[in-house]
Each structure stands twice: as C-alpha cells, then as structure tokens.
Amino acid sequence: MSTPKARGELLEALRLSRGLTQAQVAAATGVSQAALSKLESGHADADDDRWDQLADYLGVPATAFFDVVGSAAPARIFHRKRKTTSQTAVRKVAAELSLVRLRVEDLLGARRTTLNRHDLEGGFSTPQEVAQLVRSELGLGTEPIENLVGLLEGAGAVVLRWPLEAIQVDAVASWQDDTVPVVLVGEHVPPDRQRFTVAHELGHAVMHDGDASESQEREADAFAGEFLLPAERLGTEWPPSPSLEDLLPLKRRWGVSLPALIRRAYDADILSDDEYRKWNIFLSTTGMHRREPQPTERENPAALAAVIRDALAAGSTVDQLASRAYMYPREFEFTFLQETT
Template identity: 40%
Template sequence: MEGGVLVIGEASAHPPMLVMARESRAMTQADVAEAMTKILDGEGNVSQGYVSKAEAGRLAVTGDRLALYARALRYPPHLLCLDADIEGAGVGLIHHRKKASLTTTSLRTIHAQLNLVRLQLHNLLRAVEKPPAVLFEHIDVDDYDTAEDAAQTLRARWGLPRGPIESVVGAIESAGGLVLRRSLAGRELDAVSQWPTGERPIFVLNTHASADRQRFTLSHELGHVVMHVVPNGSQEQQADQFASEFLLPARDIGPHLRADIDLDRLYELKKIWRVSMAALLRRAHTLGAVSDWRYRQLNIELSTLGYRTTEPQVSPRETPVLVPALIGHLQQVQHLTVADLARLAGLHEDEFSDSFLMELGTP
C-alpha cells in the first residue's frame, strides 16, 4: 500500500494528483468520466463513481486505465503518479485579491493551476546546475512595524533607488522570485502568488489583467509573500498599503501631490510612475494631499469618462525574463530537448511549448 492505494508491481496514480489535475482543467468528476467513455468509443463505459473512488484512493489506477485517465485529463501518465507533497505541488498558503464574482469552482481551478505551475518550476529548476540566489525574506508586521515600514525595508534590502521602480517584475526576478503569465479562469483574478517553504516565491499574472494594474497587483502579491506567513484579517489592507509605499514612497511622491490636483496632473504622473490614475488619486488621499470631497469628486470624473475600465496612456506590460532564461539555459547549455523539458514539467510537448516557449520566441 502506497499513498492510500494498492500498487501491484506497476506505476499507479496518486489520488491527490488526480484531483489536482482534474481541477486544473476545470473539469468535474462527471466530465472526466464522460471524456474517458468518449475515448473508449463504444468499447466500454466509465462512471462518475469510478472517478470518485479513484480520487478517494479506494482503487488503483494503473496500466491501460492509467493511460486512459491521462488522455482524458490531457496530461502524461507519469504526472498522475507523482506524490504532490514530495514533488513540491502540495497545498500551501496561496495569496490573491479575490473578487466577489469569483466562484468557488473557479478558485479551486486557479489554486490547482498554481500548484501545478509550482511543480513544473520545481522540477525544471532541479535540472539547472546553478540556479539564481534567493534574496527574499519574511518581514514581520505588527502594531509598531507597519506594512509601509515593510515596503521601505524591502526597497532598501534590494538596493532599489529612490523614485519610480523601473520594473517590478525585474526587481522580483533579481531577488530570485519566479514570475509567469497564465490565463487564470477568466478576468476575476489579476494575479496569484505563493511562497512554498524551502522554495522560491512564485507569482502568476493573469494574461487577461489590465496592464495599468499590473505593477500594483504584483506589488500587492509581493507584500503578501513577504509579510504574511499565516493569514490574518487585515492582510488585504496591509498588502495594499505595502504596494502603495513600495511603488509610490511617501517621501518621493508626496511633493508631487497637491490639493488642487486634477485629472490632467494624474495623467502626467501616471506616465512617470507607471501606475493607474486611480492608484495615484488614492495615494494622494491616503497621504492627506486631497480632501475627502475632492477625492470623491475626482473619482466621479474618472467613472464618467470611463477611466475605471480603460485609462488613457495604457502602461506597457512588464515581461518576465527569468523563467525563459532558465529554460534557454537548459536547452542551449545542458542540451535538453523540448521533449526532455516537457517530461520534467509533466506536460505534453505542445502544451509545454505554448506555456513556456512562446516568451522565448521558440517555435
């Protein structure tokens, strides 16, 4: 008996990995059973009850049935046989800014996608001879040491100059964090992050997210992984405070925020600081540069002009380079083929290429 299932001299699926793989595809147990039955093409029938028993570890999924299961989930069979905890894809503390419209089912899909990304990166990094150093560390926040203090501390430890940060993605990657872009179950979630114990912080940006919000969203997630080892009731507010100070330090942005600030001024500041006009207005209000009345008035103007949805002068997206560089190293220096890399990542070659090689410009 291994991992709760009976193994008889051959590879057997690991039940938690069956669940994770299914949820990453946004499939129900009935969907998996239907997909398996369709593949059998009249030569057999698979019930939802079978899938339920397999996921519960009440029967072994081996041999031809393992191959069938893998085809239904569109993953290589060996992925389903991995132990999620041992392979670095077990459940850990996951951070995100959840919107009210995000369903529990979508959230489970996103969590499964993140944990599989974690597994993929874990296995790819193990193949790198000298992976980059990790310069992340936890910073405690309490009644005396605030989220703003944490942002100032991190900027100092990372040697970031005063004023606008040239690239938030670049700062995170220089510190050894891993940033990727993926499609995350629609538009309800801009990003998700995780710092597994003993591994690297991972940040996944939704490809559907607004470019204007990307830097603030990523800084928000950075605040989570740095400050929040365990969840607390104030963590979303703290992450916003961290992001505001990290991107718009009070001593640097303060002199540029005035009581008579208007949309034209916010537009000019946006081009310099590369955050949304709404974020700049919120910062001006937080720092006491504009009154409550003026803050409400300008927010009404933003809404009337449709700037809540799309602002003028859309900021350019920052592009992750560390993961593509690591994959390029594995290809060019260690001579791993796409097939080798796909196997390490637990993906078929076409999906690996779509997920990891497009940013390299590799066909």
C-alpha cells in the same frame, strides 16, 4: 522513484487543473470513485497499467506518475472571496499554481529567492513599514521601480500571465514553505492596473498566509501603494497646485495610473478632502478614470522563458524538458514559452 503520496498529489492536481470531478474521472476510466479517492490521498497504489490509463485520460505522458517526486499539494492562494466565484474555478487555479511550482522546480532545480517574509507581528508594524523594508532589502531605496515583474523575477519569483477571468481576480500568488513565490497575473488585466495588482500580491506573499480576509485585502493594498510610490518621496515630488500636465511626468516615472496617483497623494496627506474630490470629478468628467492619457506599458514575464530557451540552445529538446515537467510538448510550449504581446 515516486511515492504513492507524490503520485496521489499529482493525480489530484492534474484532475483539478482540468476542471474535472472524481466522478467524471471515475466514469471515464472505470476506476471506482472510492479507489480514485484513495489514490489521490496516497492511501493506495495502482498497477502500472492503471497509472498509464489515468495519465492518458488526463493528457500527460505515461512517465509522469513514475517520475514525480516533489509535492503538487494544492497551493494556498490569496484571493478576494466573491460570492459569485465558483469554488471549482478557485480549486482549478490553485491546482494550476501548484503544478507550475512543481514543474518549475523539476525543470530548473530548487530555486532561491532573495525575498523575505515579514508578518505584521500582531499589529506592531504597518503594511507601509513592511513595504519600506522590502524596498530596502531589494536595494530600491525610494527610487521608482522601472519594471516590477522584472524585479520580482530577478528576486527569484516565478511570474506568468494566466487566464484568471473565471475567478474574477486580477492575480493570484502563493509562497509556501521552502519554495519560491509564484505569481499568476490575469491576462485580462490592463497594464495600468497590472503593476498595482502584482505589488498587492507581493504584499500578501510577504505578510500573509492563506485565504485573504477583508482586512488583509486592505493591508495588501496599503503595501502596494507604499511599495510602488513611497509617501515620503511623493511629498517631495508633488508640484504645488499641479495641473494635469504637471502630473503626467510623475505618473510615467512611477508607473501608476492617474487615479492611483491621485489616491496616493490623498493617502499621503498631500491632498485635502476637497482637492481629492475635485481631482476625481475632473478624472470622471474627462473620462480619464477609464481611458488614461499616456498609458503605462505592459510588463511581461520573461525570466522563465529565457532560462528554458537557454536550455534549448544548449542542446536540450522540447520533448525532454516537457517530460521533466510532466507535460506533452505542445502544452509545455503553450504554458512556458508563450509569446507575449
């Protein structure tokens, strides 16, 4: 049986995920804004008819508010602050992310992750060292990561493709308390950039706690570079005075873009300032900084949909699973059983 607090958190998350203000919900349902505010904070409760009415307006089954037990409190997401990004859009994504976390928990039960947090201990360890540590915890050594999304899903994280263009970020992640990390990857992100952006979010999730500052953005980038392509290993694989042809196999093997590979070699002190500049001029005059030869293939999330399909094969119905996720079947299918291309 749910509590007023759990109901209130779900109410707020649903409202924000629909991009609605309290005033809009109040006007449409006849609940006063003051009463709505108290419901959301869990400081008041309403009768069953009122909850039915709110569920109906927010497009979820009437059972949602009576069944919910877990917390849909807003997720702390890591995102680059941009002046032009609307705060409403950011709150919408944060609410969507907390709903994903709650829904996955209620669908699949409490989940475990084999990932560990490593804060930077007040500067005693570097993002590169943390990346090496996480690599070793995941049993990767210094080998290439064939499928990063698959790796994170295997470690218990939830990954979904998501519309994120409105907040001008490539991905957002959240990892709170005893839950599992959730990563939403922008549907607009090209495959070459996706691996880096997912590794960047992993860096935030492991090292940081909440809104990212500029220095934390640099730390997450440094983590991602080392995590995807360890500097020491690149040093042993970098061909002497390479041509473009020499670099293509490296790029493919490590699943990075050419500009990222060049940048990585520069950061790892393999390329001099001069060589780095020459490569960048080459990439931009040939248009390769925009159009990659032999582009990386997109990695699509698959683990969550597979578990749901297994449950369906074992006799559960979409209606049952959807109601456990406080959704109508159509929205459930769109959200968790999306066909990825």
